[in-house]
Structures are given as C-alpha cells and as structure tokens.
Amino acid sequence: MLSYQHIYHAGNLADVQKHALLAWMLDYLTRKDKPISYIETHAGRALYDLSSAEARKTGEAASGIDIARGWFAPDHPYTRVLSAVQKDQGPSSYPGSPRIAVDLLRPMDSVHLAELHPQEAQALRTAMRGTGAKVHVQDGFEMAQSLAPPEPRRGLLLIDPSYEIKSDYARLPGIITKLHRKWNVGVIALWYPILKDGAHRQMLRALEAQTFPGALRHEVTFPPARDGHRMIGSGLFVVNAPFGLADEAAFLDRKFAALG
Numbered sequence: 001m002l003s004y005q006h007i008y009h010a011g012n013l014a015d016v017q018k019h020a021l022l023a024w025m026l027d028y029l030t031r032k033d034k035p036i037s038y039i040e041t042h043a044g045r046a047l048y049d050l051s052s053a054e055a056r057k058t059g060e061a062a063s064g065i066d067i068a069r070g071w072f073a074p075d076h077p078y079t080r081v082l083s084a085v086q087k088d089q090g091p092s093s094y095p096g097s098p099r100i101a102v103d104l105l106r107p108m109d110s111v112h113l114a115e116l117h118p119q120e121a122q123a124l125r126t127a128m129r130g131t132g133a134k135v136h137v138q139d140g141f142e143m144a145q146s147l148a149p150p151e152p153r154r155g156l157l158l159i160d161p162s163y164e165i166k167s168d169y170a171r172l173p174g175i176i177t178k179l180h181r182k183w184n185v186g187v188i189a190l191w192y193p194i195l196k197d198g199a200h201r202q203m204l205r206a207l208e209a210q211t212f213p214g215a216l217r218h219e220v221t222f223p224p225a226r227d228g229h230r231m232i233g234s235g236l237f238v239v240n241a242p243f244g245l246a247d248e249a250a251f252l253d254r255k256f257a258a259l260g
C-alpha cells in the first residue's frame with residue numbers, strides 16, 4: 001500500500017536541487033537536433049497546487065522554491081518552466097518532473113512515465129493530456145527494464161523513489177547496474193534523500209564501487225523543513241552525466257551554502 005504523496009513536499013529544497021539539475025540536463029540534451037527518450041520510474045502527478053491544504057500543511061515550499069526562485073536567471077530552463085506553468089495554471093502552481101520534461105522536450109522526443117498510485121496516475125494522465133507522453137500504471141523499475149535500451153537511444157532516465165520500501169536502498173545499485181549494461185549511452189539520474197541516520201550511505205558506496213562512466217554525485221544539505229524532520233539534504237547520482245553538469249551543480253552548492 002503506497003501512502004507517500006508528493007503534494008506534501010512539492011517545491012521543497014530537495015525538489016529545487018532535483019528539478020533544477022533535471023531541467024538543465026534536458027535543456028543540454030535537446031540542444032542537438034536529434035530525438036531523445038525521457039523515462040521516469042516514479043513520476044508523481046506532474047502538477048501541484050502549492051496553495052492546497054496538503055501543501056500548506058507542511059509549508060515546505062515556503063522554505064524551498066519560494067526562496068530559491070530568485071537564484072535562477074530568467075533564461076534558466078527551470079525558471080522558464082516555472083514561469084510557463086504559473087502562466088498556464090496560476091501563480092500557486094508548481095511543476096513536477098514530468099511537466100518539466102514535457103515543457104522542455106520537443107515533438108520528436110519520446111516520454112514514458114510510470115506511476116503506481118491510482119489517484120496520482122489519474123492526475124498524471126490528466127496533466128499529460130495532449131503532450132504525447134505515455135503513462136504506465138506499473139512498477140517503475142519493471143517499466144524501465146522493459147524499455148531499456150529505448151528508441152531513440154540518446155536520453156535520460158530519472159529514478160525518483162519515495163523510499164517507502166526500505167529495501168529500495170539495497171536494490172538500487174543492482175537495478176542501475178543492469179540498466180546501464182542494457183543502455184550504456186543513457187543518462188541515468190537517481191535522486192535520494194540525505195537522512196540524519198545516513199540510510200543512503202551504503203547505497204552510494206555500492207554505486208561508486210561500480211565506477212560508472214561520467215558518474216557525478218551531487219549532494220546539498222539544508223536545515224530540516226521542521227523540527228524532528230529526518231531529511232537534512234538531497235542527493236542526485238548521475239551516470240553518463242552531461243558535459244557541464246558539474247558546473248551547474250557547483251552553482252547550486254554556492255546557493256545552498258548561503259542558506260546556512
């Protein structure tokens with residue numbers, strides 16, 4: 001039974017790190033006039049209302065995107081999507097990763113999104129209507145394995161689990177190794193939380209031991225969203241990281257460091 005709902009956390013500082021780097025990578029990959037595949041294992045509903053009762057209950061966006069919005073230049077791909085979504089859906093709307101992807105991708109690109117939670121999947125379908133994105137109500141890991149290697153071969157896979165199932169930490173290095181073997185040119189980006197108890201560390205040791213090509217590990221820390229909150233930072237591990245991603249990550253380091 002899945003209980004995680006991203007609406008409670010949309011626009012928090014972890015989303016800012018993940019979504020800014022995702023937008024940057026998609027912008028980079030679409031500079032070439034060749035189609036790409038975008039695959040996402042844990043898509044969520046793609047569109048969030050930050051004025052909803054759920055979002056206001058945690059208030060995470062107030063210490064997240066509300067502060068971070070000013071970090072990014074108007075022509076940054078993350079800002080471009082934020083502006084487009086607010087224009088389209090209203091000032092309190094926030095894009096999830098699938099919406100960021102479809103806004104930055106072109107008609108020639110292909111998009112596959114997995115979402116297992118029935119209500120989230122229904123909302124995702126609604127948000128993706130008319131975009132050409134394929135929504136799979138299926139386990140995201142299974143979908144990714146069945147699509148790899150996708151056509152077109154160039155592209156990016158985002159793995160953004162909620163880590164409700166604790167065994168995900170132990171399973172992920174093996175899952176990513178298998179996906180990389182099947183799709184050696186694919187950019188694979190794994191998001192993970194940095195928790196007080198260090199639950200992510202063993203997974204990162206196992207991933208780094210694989211010596212993937214172009215591996216980039218980027219972590220930022222921030223004050224917990226509220227007292228007793230276990231998450232104190234956010235990480236992205238990228239295989240075949242696009243050229244220039246390290247500079248974008250360093251830009252984020254400076255911004256997060258200034259939060260204190």
Ligand code: SAM
Nearest residue numbers: 006042043044096097114115116117139140160
């Ligand atoms: N990637 C989204 C974004 O950045 O906007 C947020 C996704 S949220 C962290 C994780 C989502 O994965 C939840 O909506 C949850 O219902 C879904 N989920 C959990 N287990 C899943 C699985 N095995 N396969 C597909 N979706 C799953």
